[in-house]
Amino acid sequence: MDKAKFSNYFYSMAVNPKHTIGFLAGGYRNVAQIKGVPVPDLSNSERGEKASSLLVGWDAADWEVIKPLMREGKMPVFTEFNHGSVQANLATLDPPISPMLWSSVATSTWPSAHGIHGFTEINDGTVRAVRGSSLMQPTFWEYLEDNGVPVSTVGWWPSHPAEYSRYGGLRISNLAASEDLKWIADGVSPESHQKILASLILQPEDLNPSIIASFFPNQDINSSDDVVRSVLKITLHAINVHTMATYALDHCKGGHVSVYYDALDHFKHLxxxxxxxxxxxxxTQDFDRYKFIIESAYRLHDLFLGKLLEGLHKDGHAIVMSDHGFKNGLDRLAVLPNHAGAPALEHRHYGIFAARGPRVKIEVPPSGMNLLDVAPVVLAMYGLVKPISMQGLVPPGMMEEPDRLIERLTGASPNRHESVEGDSVLLESLVALGYLEEKHLVNKEGRLLENIYYLARSLRAEGRSERAWQILSGLNIDEKSPMRYQQLAASLLAESAQYEELDKLLSGIQEFPEVFIWEYYKSLIQIYRGSTLSIPKGLFETEESHELVLWGKLLSKADRLNDLGKLLAGKTLNIPDTLNLRLKLELAQNRWEDALETALESTALRYHQPNIHGALAVIFKKLNMPSESYSARVLQLKMMGIQGSEAPLFIVSGPPRSGTSMAMQLLAAAGVGLVTDNIRQKDKFNARGYFEHNKVKDWDLDENWLSLQRGKALKIVEPLLLSAPLPRGLKVIVCMRRSLGSLLQSQRSMSGRESAPLGWDEQQLWLDYQEKTEVQISMDPHAILIELNFEDIIHAVETNELSQSLQAAFKALSKHTPKTVDISVLKAVVEPQLRRF
Structure with missing residues (x-):
């Protein structure tokens, strides 16, 4: 906005009763009165049907601010809305960059799939504001229209140029409400509405200073105050978006309407x-002058909501949501660091979600929702089952079960040619807001640096660290790179087990502000090179969640559960990752009631955690709650989706000297290939060999490598199995069992300690490992546990008779092996005379 336009216009007009924020929140007809624009009354035939569903997006809205305002009676519309709705926290995605997030809401996919990777994009060698036409995945609006539901959208970021609606919906892009009017031609569809909407756009000179009086009660409105100017600018744009939204609700053909307001985010950063x-x-002076800005901003949005709801059918559905929250209380930052994207540091992980309507069940509040879940919920409001491409879920029990399959897309909307004029102004605005850094906008190869950084962060959040590093490494991270690039690079290299590369990166960086994070990376490198894990001084006192998570996972992997307990002791654990670490401790200690409470708390924060629902299935069973256990298992299976028909991964486990090498030979005789490296040679204790692969002992053993061994058998002895990153899909786990006296005697014989007395807890140690293994395997619905008893096998070979338990085990095993496992296979591989103690 041109500063010159603000000079003295506050004082150049008489105060008009219509120049109040409440009057302008009344919609486009009230704005038309101020502008002197004739707007004819609509006849019944001209007036569109009321919307059957409404989605209202408030960028950065947060329950921590809303709930106190509701209690004080300052948001009456939203308070009434909530009385008949279901509410939830809505987890954001990382990074919390608005165009990426709102595109994920619209498509129910991660940015790696939908293609929006930041605020900007390159088109024909020119940097421009990101466009909705760059989306690479269908939106829920497209699915609705393909199933006969008209869709109107207003202000969605990004949605320019405006798409065409086949059923009479109005599409108004995120750029159409700009005060410079340059975007109307490509930003409004159908074109017949462009002229009237352009005439309704408010300009600074159209407003009286009283419009923002509620933001500065008992204060003079000072036109030279930059904060006052910013409040007016944000308010002006918010009203223009609202004007278009109320116009769309009046002129659309019913169906679904999505409206997005970015104003709260701007008000909050200010x-x-x-x-x-x-x-x-x-x-104190600034505090007294500006302390009502946020309260007034929320009350303005409450007024907006009241008008929007007038356009909703009495039996319609409605959602009010935000893409992320905003740090509140003492977590707020008075000063931001000086780098691009710094404003995102003020964002909080949880936004708001409230929904109501005939198909919404309000009895049980949903838990653990994230942005990907919104589109499936909207489709379910029309009884439509989400398409397989959508990665979100409808929370169980929240909606009536959808029963209509999505019709196939009939094709893309007609191509629209747009002007690129005006992008420079938009980019300057993003730089001014702190989201972009001009000097880091584009590198010499013409790539958008921040977009690469954002995409890498998103891929990491998606669980694809190796791919994220492939993307980020193109920026050639070194000691001159921005610190946030270095931090992300280090985390990606650590997570993808590229320790040599991590060491090279650390050696070139002189200073790192988070000491325990740096010590964590150094510890990984030392462990990789054969050193033992050492705990840095003062670690157990840290309160930082990201430090607790990294070190907690490291201690867990190293089976240092006592130290993990010390790390977590007395800490406030309020994110899923830290809660899951506590859950692991409680499971290991058989504290089933505590584990239940922790697991439920974790899934309330992040619902889509199949492994935690698997843990709940086990916990409920241990607590003698079979129906709840069954429900948890069904839910876990639903989340994991349909598994492929690939060959199973065979894993042989059990304590050392329990007969694991014999089990490997048995699988080989049944036609299963063995994964061995032959490094450990046969000896007098195993005359036929050990059939091992050293990779399973490596610190960097990963899920991908194990997944590549499908169709073959791999030995992972019981202590190592507990920390092995087992892949998804079918796993046949053959566990050898042997009487403890015989087992311990054989272990002593092998180590040359035949006469050494038994330790008082040695037998209990192996019993504990056995129980932990069984619990862990039972959490995975695609893992089949088959137990073979060593003594039963020896007896069968000597007597030519199989025990009942051995018969049942061989029958289960034969379902997955190329050849049937029977007594003849057993006798071909087992020689009792080779038995060693």
Whole structure:
């Protein structure tokens, strides 16, 4: 906005009763009165049907601010809305960059799939603001229209140029409400609405200073105050978006309407630091002058919501949501670091979600929702089953079960040619807001640096660290790179077990602000090179969640559960990753009731965690709650989806000297290939060999390598199996069992300690390992546990008779092996005379 337009216009007009924020929140007809634009009354035939569903997006809305305002009666519309709705926290995705997030909401896919990777994109060698036409996945709006539901959208970021609606919906892009009017031609569809909407766009000179009086109660409105100017600019744009939204609701052909307001996010980046209580670093004068900005911003959106709901059918569905929250209280930042994307540091992980309507069940609040779940919920409001491409879920029990399959897409919307004029102004605005850094916008190869960084972060959040590193490494990270690039690079190299590359990166960086994170990376390298894990001084006192997560996972992998307990002791664990670490401790200690509470708390924060629902299935069973156990297992299977028909991964386990080498030979005789490296040679204790592969002992053993061994058998002895990253899909786990006296005697014989007395806890140690193994395997619905008893096998070979348990085990095993496992196969591989103690 041109500063010159603000000079003295506050004082150049008489105060008009219509120049109030409440009047303008009343919609496009009220704005038309101020603008002097004739807007004819619509006849019954001209007036569109009321919307059957409404989705309202408030960028950065947060329950921590909303709930106190509701209690104080300052958001009456939203309070009434909530009385008949179901509410939930809505987890964001990383990074919390609005165009990426709202595109994930629309498509129910991660950015790696939908193709929006930042605020900008390159088109024909020119940097421009990101476009909705760059989306690479269908949106829920397209699916709705393909199933006969008209769809209107207003302001969605990004949605320019405006798409065409086949059923009479209005499409108004995120750029169409700009005050410079350059985007109307490509930003409004159908074209017949462009002229009237352009005439309704408010300009700064159209408003009286009283419009923002509620933001500065008992204060003079000072036109030279930059904060005042910013409040007016944000408010002006919010009203223009709202004007278009109310117009769309009046003129669309019913169906679904999505409206997005970005104003709350801008208000918060401007004024959250002034909200009570006063932050250290904010002087008293500024605090008193600006402390009502956030409250007034929310009350403005409450007014907007009231008008939007008038356009909703009485039996319609409605959702109010945000893409992320905003740090509140003492977590707020008075000063941001000076780098691109710094404003995102103020965002909080959880936004808001509230939904109501005939198909919404409000009895049980949903838990663990994230942005990917919104589109499936909207489709379910029309009884439509989400397509397989959508990665979100409808929370169980929240909606009536959808029963209509999505019709196939009939094709893309007609191509629209757009002007690129005006992008420079938009980019300057993003730089001014702190989301872009001009000097780091494009590198010499013409790539958008921040977009690469954002995509790598998103891939990491998606669980694809190796691919994220492939993307990020193109930026040639070194000591001159921005610190946030270095930090991400280190985390990706650590997660993808590229320790030599990690060492090279660390050696070139002189200073790192987070000492325990740096010590963590150094520890990984030392362990990789054969050193033992050492714990840095002061680690157990840290309160930082990301440090607890990294070190907690490391201690867990190293089976240092006592140290893990010390790390977590007395800490506030309020994110799923830290709660899951506590859950592992409680499971290992058979503290089933505590484990139940922790697992439920974790899934309430992040619902889509198949492994935790698997843990719940086991916990419920241990607590004698069979129906709940069954429900948890069904839910886990649903989340894991249909497994492929690939060959199973055979794993032979059990304590050392329990007969694991004999089990490997048995599988080989049944036609299963063995994964061995022949490094450990046969000896007098195993005359036929050990059939091992050293990779299973490596610190960097990963799921991908194990998955490549499908169709073959691999030995992973029982202590190592507990920490092995087993892949998804079918696994046949053959566990050898042997009487403890015989087992321990054989272990002593092999180590040359035949006469050494038994330790008081040695037998219990192996019993504990056996129980932990059984619990862990039972959490995975695609893992089949088959136990073979060593003594039963020896007896069968000597007597030519199989025990009942051995018969049952061989029958289960034969379902997956190329050849039937029977007594003849057994006798071909077992020689009792080779038995050693």
């Amino acid at each position: 004024g959250m630091k002034y909200m009570p209580p006063r932050l250290k670093g904010i002087n």
